[in-house]
Amino acid sequence: MTSTLMADDQSNLASRNIPLLFSSVYIDDSNGNRKYCVRDNPTELYTLALFQILKIDGISSVCNVVDITLDMSLTCWYEASCFEPFRLVLFSQFVRGPINILLLDPTQPIRFWPQSQSLRRVYNNMMIEIFNSSVSYEAFYETCHPLYCTFTYTEHAHIIVIITTLIGLFGGLNVILRLLSRFLVKLFFTCIATNSNATRSIAQSQNSRWTKYKEQLVMFNRFSDGSQEIHVIKRQRIFTRLYLLLILISFMVIIVYTAMEKNVVIKIVESPSQAQYNELLGQYSSTIQCPCTAVSMDLSQLVSVNAIYHQVCSSAFVETEWIYFLFNDINRNNYKRADIRVRGGAYFRFLSKLCALMNTTTQTLAQEFFADSFTSAKAISEDEFQSRMNVLQYQFQTSIELQLTHGLKIVRDITQANIFVSSYMLNCNRYYRILSTLQAVTSPVI
Structure with a gap:
């Protein structure tokens, strides 16, 4: 089983030729479950006589620095009513000279409310209060720069087209229908031939205009050949009426078909703005x-990202001056392990x-993100562009979270798997046993 001590402790023991004897830093509870951490009390402040002076909210006395840092809240570093007594007590104990510390500002944007929430949640969210991003569709279209756009649409035939079609077909229809009408009438008269000696007469026309027009219509003979025979003239007039009927039906069919037919039109617009x-997308989005x-275009040309981190990362609480103020050249063996002068420096150093x-992870992954390319073979709508960029940004944020979680997991796994003895006496007691030889012995904190 592997354990470790701080370098100064090791050199001190080595100079005295004291062998190190480490016992397992765990205990078994009443249920037989092995516990490597059995203490979870508030961090406190004691006098040299080990009398408690002040309890400090938000920092617990758990067994390792990682747990201390992630399980703690920043409540006392926001509120003067909590922090000021703590600072005054430190001064009164002659720990360090005066130091000006600006508390965290509760009026700044706070995503992780209330302030009593653990720092673990803040860390799991990349310590980012506000994540601003903006994408430029204008930059995308300018880089895409299509030289032309094609689109198709359907339209019904115009009246002029219909008329032109009828005129063009009239010549052919005229010949065909004249022959057809002659054939049909001859066939009809052949089938129902009547007595050739029957007398026929043609009624005299009346003087009224209507009678005159009606007579002209009745007498109209499109197939007249100059014959004076009544049965021939009658047959020719039947030819004419059948011919006109067929012409009318043909024109109606052509008009209806041409009017209902949809023509596909292909248009090309060069260098569209x-x-x-x-505008074209709104009208012809499907084609x-x-x-x-x-x-392919660089993402750095299309998107910008701006993150506002939790203010603790830019505060005085992660600066060297504050860490040394809590813990520098003191003899921590003179204080209880729950005293902030024992664990405070480690807590804020790990927080820094x-x-x-x-910050390093975010910058590294941001460089990789912006070095990537956005690919689109054609111009797309602004909504589709925004949707695709949202997916890329989500993947970017997720990669940061996974990277941070993975890094922290490595630290925790190494620490727990090796059962390291904390040099801050967080998870073990350490004492010297005088037998035949001198030995440094550890036992778990209970």
């Missing part, structure tokens, strides 16, 4: 195609490392 593209001249890890 963004405004033109948006418009605008190939990009630049298929978490902030540095967060």
